[in-house]
Amino acid sequence: MTSITKSAYSDRQIVAWFRGLYTVALADGHYDPEEQELISQLTNDLADFDDVKSLETITPEELAASLGKDPETAENFLRTCVLVAVADGVCSQPEYDLMQQFSNTLEIEVEALKSLEHTLYKPEPQETNAGAASTLTPPKKSKSGVDVLHPVKDWLEGMEVKDHRLAKFVCKVIPPQCPFERDINLFGRKVAHIPPLCKLNPLYEQFTMLRFRSLSYLADDCGEDVTKYIK
Template identity: 70%
Template sequence: MTSTTKSMYTDSQVAAWLRGLYTVAWADGNYDPEEEELIAQLTKDLAELDEIEGLKPIKPEELATALGKDPDTAENFLRTAVLVAVADGVYSKPEYELLHEFCEALEIEVEALKSLEQTLYQPETETETSSAASPLSPPRKRKSSHPDLLHPVKDWLDDMEVKDPRLARFVCKVIPPQCPFERDINLFGRTIAHIPALCKLNPLYEQFTTLRFRSLSYLADECDEDISEYIK
């Protein structure tokens, strides 16, 4: 079934948006399985746009020019950029610095992002304290009594509006319907152990799944698209 819903963003905006996410995925220099799947999907989606010949990083100023001056568009891009940055469960300094550059170029300040800074993964802190910092948890010297350091950024991510079918499809493709690592261990026909979904260890897991659900609902209810391929 073909969608007749008008896209909120132009091809140029979507191309710049996806290139921005690609730039974030490569910011820390790692190529984890999560980034591998993400980049593969970005490559496929960008190949369908006439505005760009191939996948390549984008400079903050170029991104800002392409996205335009609408603050809602800028915030929605930053929300997806955050989800890409923490997809592997680690928020690194290069990712933080790139998001900061994007904010400056887009001329927008997101107060909620300051809470994410408290989880910044710093290898030098590990050496000084002789203890490994856990992904998306604050280093020892930054401990806080606040019960949920990420509460502001969680609320901010939950405010994202899904208004473009191409970006909605991208979200549905990249975020799996269930964690591939969750499984039962069976012996002689009986379940003897259960391995939990490792992605649930990511404190922003609910934001991932909620965004995927909203994207599915948007495609089905507003775009009248068949979403069966995304829920298998």
């Protein structure tokens, strides 16, 4: 099978795109394992570009200048920003604010993105130590039982995969199966159970669908062997 390179975006756009995702990953100052893995993949993927020596953050103005202001491109970029922001199951206020800044500078308004505001984890300073890192308090659940993330879920499912570099990135950062479920045993007795990521991440089903679309695109449209992404 011959692999076919398909690029919907220029090298300049992809570099700016990955720098934007890197900036989102660093926005809240919390370096969870999932976010560390994202940063590692971004760094590795940008190594293919000769003019990029290291991954750097990017301002909204720089992003717009390189990415352009095509609405479809902007929406797909923002969708991947959500993927990065909610990689650990949490969307923080700084990450949300940055995505809104990107959205404004790209001159696009995504109503669905605003639904994330209802599920933010907000930092609270440690009372006992003014210099300590802030902790995260969970968002309040809807009393009516309405899925407040329904708009952003529908919006994420509308993403079209049409660039082999982004498709590979999605396949790398979204695990092939729901990970991390395990029991913690002590002296032969189960003392705790850690639920799988799909129980922790409210957008896991949408991410899984995006991964499937990316795999299908690489296999069917690009003729690439995707077995390395499904093991």
